[in-house]
Amino acid sequence: MNPLYTADLRLLSEHSTLIGVDEAGRGCLAGPLVCAAVVLDYELIFDKLKDSKQLSPTVREELYRLIIDSCATYSIQVMPVEYIDQHNILNATMEGMRRAILALGITQGLCLVDGNRLPPLTASEAKDLQLRSVVHGDDLHASIAAASILAKVYRDQLMLELDKEYPHYGFATHKAYGTKAHLEAIDKYGPCPVHRKSFAPMKYLQS
Numbered sequence: 001m002n003p004l005y006t007a008d009l010r011l012l013s014e015h016s017t018l019i020g021v022d023e024a025g026r027g028c029l030a031g032p033l034v035c036a037a038v039v040l041d042y043e044l045i046f047d048k049l050k051d052s053k054q055l056s057p058t059v060r061e062e063l064y065r066l067i068i069d070s071c072a073t074y075s076i077q078v079m080p081v082e083y084i085d086q087h088n089i090l091n092a093t094m095e096g097m098r099r100a101i102l103a104l105g106i107t108q109g110l111c112l113v114d115g116n117r118l119p120p121l122t123a124s125e126a127k128d129l130q131l132r133s134v135v136h137g138d139d140l141h142a143s144i145a146a147a148s149i150l151a152k153v154y155r156d157q158l159m160l161e162l163d164k165e166y167p168h169y170g171f172a173t174h175k176a177y178g179t180k181a182h183l184e185a186i187d188k189y190g191p192c193p194v195h196r197k198s199f200a201p202m203k204y205l206q207s
Contacts, residue, residue, distance in 0.1 A: 004142040005045050012042065015130070017109025020143025021097050021119075024052070024151035026089055029186070029202070030169070030176035030195040031159050033079040033089070035096030036150035037104055037111075039072040040143055050145050051138035052152040064153040067146050075103035076154050085198040094119045101129075112137055114144045166192045 012018050023035045046067075052060055068074065079096040087095070098119035101111055107127035113119065114137040121131065137144035156175055163172035169185045169192065176182065183201065191202045 002045060002047055002049060002142065004049060004140065004145055005042065007140055008040070008142045009042060011110055011112075015110040017106055018143050019101065019104065019106060019109060019111040019129075020114075020137075020141060020145070020147040021100060021111060022114040022138055022144050022147035022151055023093055023096060024148065024155040025176070026093055027178075028176040028196075029178050029182065029199050030081070030171065030192070031162055032081060032155070033084060033092050033096055034151045034155040034158070035077045035079065035093070035100045036074065036147040036154070037097070037100035038067065038074040038143060038146045038150060039104065039106070040067070040146055041070050041072050044070050046142075049142055049149075052145070052148040053138075055149070057156070060149055060153050063146075063149050067150060071146070073104055073106075074150060075100045076150055077103065078154075078158070081194055081196055084196055088198065089196075090117075098125075112141050112144050114138055114148065162194055166194065168192075 008018055017039060019037055019039055021037045023033060025033045048059055049063060077096045077099040079092045084092045098121055102125060107129055109129055111129055111131045113133050116133050116135050118131045118133050134140060138148040159171045159175045168189045170181050174182050195202050
């Protein structure tokens with residue numbers, strides 16, 4: 001069995017529900033941040049399931065559809081550039097994860113959040129839901145790996161649309177990460193409306 005499922009099933013013996021939470025696009029220079037939360041159906045085991053960064057685009061998209069079609073429930077939340085620039089990327093990540101968890105409407109069980117911080121759910125919001133942060137969780141738990149795939153594929157689709165609107169920057173290729181080609185395009189054309197003005201190099205261009 002896929003070892004990521006083994007870790008989840010061990011936790012499910014102690015908790016009624018297991019939620020995985022992750023994000024995509026935190027380190028990008030442009031475009032939104034996407035956060036996802038998912039409750040898998042553990043009667044279905046996907047052997048290829050692992051951290052989205054370790055998968056080819058084709059396999060990620062295949063798993064994305066399988067997860068969407070088979071999971072018990074899921075939520076995908078988009079945090080726009082304006083929110084990121086106003087509140088900073090860490091706060092945008094925490095708020096996006098918070099919204100993704102609350103959108104599920106689940107009030108008991110265990111929520112596994114990738115990383116070393118937890119989104120700020122109040123006691124009245126969390127109710128009987130326990131939250132646990134897991135560093136490198138997408139390498140350790142099927143639920144978090146599934147959330148990473150949902151967030152990554154959904155965001156990649158958004159960047160393909162933004163590439164059509166702003167074709168000079170190569171968003172379809174690098175998805176707005178700080179590659180050499182992307183930095184050269186920013187230097188040549190300047191930032192476009194979906195670049196994060198609070199991120200280098202944009203904030204230095206404005207100074």
